[in-house]
Amino acid sequence: MTKPKIYLIDVTNRDGVQTSRICLSKLQKTMLNIFLNEMGVFQSEFGFPLTRHETNYLNANLELVKNGALAPIRMGGWLRATKDDVKNALKLVPRLKHVNLSISTSDQMIIHKFKGKLDHQSVIKEMIEAVKEAKRLGVESIGVNAEDASRTNMDYLIEFAQAAKKAGAERIRYCDTLGCDTPFSIYERIKLLAEALNLPIEVHCHNDLGLVVANSIAGAKAANDSGCDAYINTCVNGMGERAGNADLVSVILAIKYGNDMKNYFFDDRINLKIAWKICKYASYAFGVPIPINQPGVGSNAFAHESGIHADGALKDRRNYELYDYEELGRGEPEIIDTGRKITAGEYSGIKGFRNVYDKLEIVFKDDAEATKVLELVRYANVHNQKPLVDEELKFVAKYPDIARKIFTMTP
């Protein structure tokens, strides 16, 4: 028997963007998918296949999957677990191969959200129909989400999950939707669930009690201890509804460096070197600064001032640093132009635009190609409403036709 592993499914482009008061453009979501792929994340929950303004973005990103730009990462869509939603979503996004189908399972939500429309047995029935419809339409992997799993009666949760497995689900997502679990309660509950089910478990936690990373690790450990793979849901910089989801970098650090985590096997594709780049980018894209004390990437994460600590860290970094900043892609000087700077924006002309791309060492075949990309860069600026970063400029030049689809929205 192979040892069970821990994988990551990042949900920044789903839970992250459904957070109040913040949002990402479709180009920014695409860039995050690209960076998540570089980081070795198993799957990106890349959006809502039934939401019309996502359609072009989702289809364009599935083209990037097809041409190898987004590989080996999987792109997964989030849907309500109803047959109609699955059917309509696959009409809009026909190449969708990975989905998570979500339905509430707690008494609280079945009684007070569905208000008589669904009871415990019809919740299971709806979910089964949705899973079967997804299979029928060629979806390759299906995760079934038990929303509010942490407040769900344990016997019912197991019954629900077993029905999902029988219908063809490959994973069950245990959602601590309100963030009420503790590491102790989630360990116990996922242990019971995984032992009864013998199926990979996704651990989806929220930070309402400040326990999100601890709960995610404890949940994954329980799944592995029961012989099942675990998939932790993360968000870059801990974005996500209310107090947020599990921070991507903190989860990786906790698995790699936490006491007692040595015996657990982590997806070996994970490349922490991308941490600095993805966190800085997400902070810029969301317009939300990284707190100075954020694990790994905060500006104080490797800063020492007090006499004893500074002296100790200088003598041997291991005196006061658990891991190395280089490992997170930090430590390189970042060059900021302080003299003349030509930027490419909504109203750029061809001369300035070519200067920007010359600096990125991108050469255009001829004037026609340069003009075509310039036009798209103007649209990209309108779309993002902030100056483009180098990676975005490179993306538009490399995949102009896909970029055009990403910017296209027809209400």
Ligand SMILES: [Zn+2]
């Ligand atoms: Zn959530």
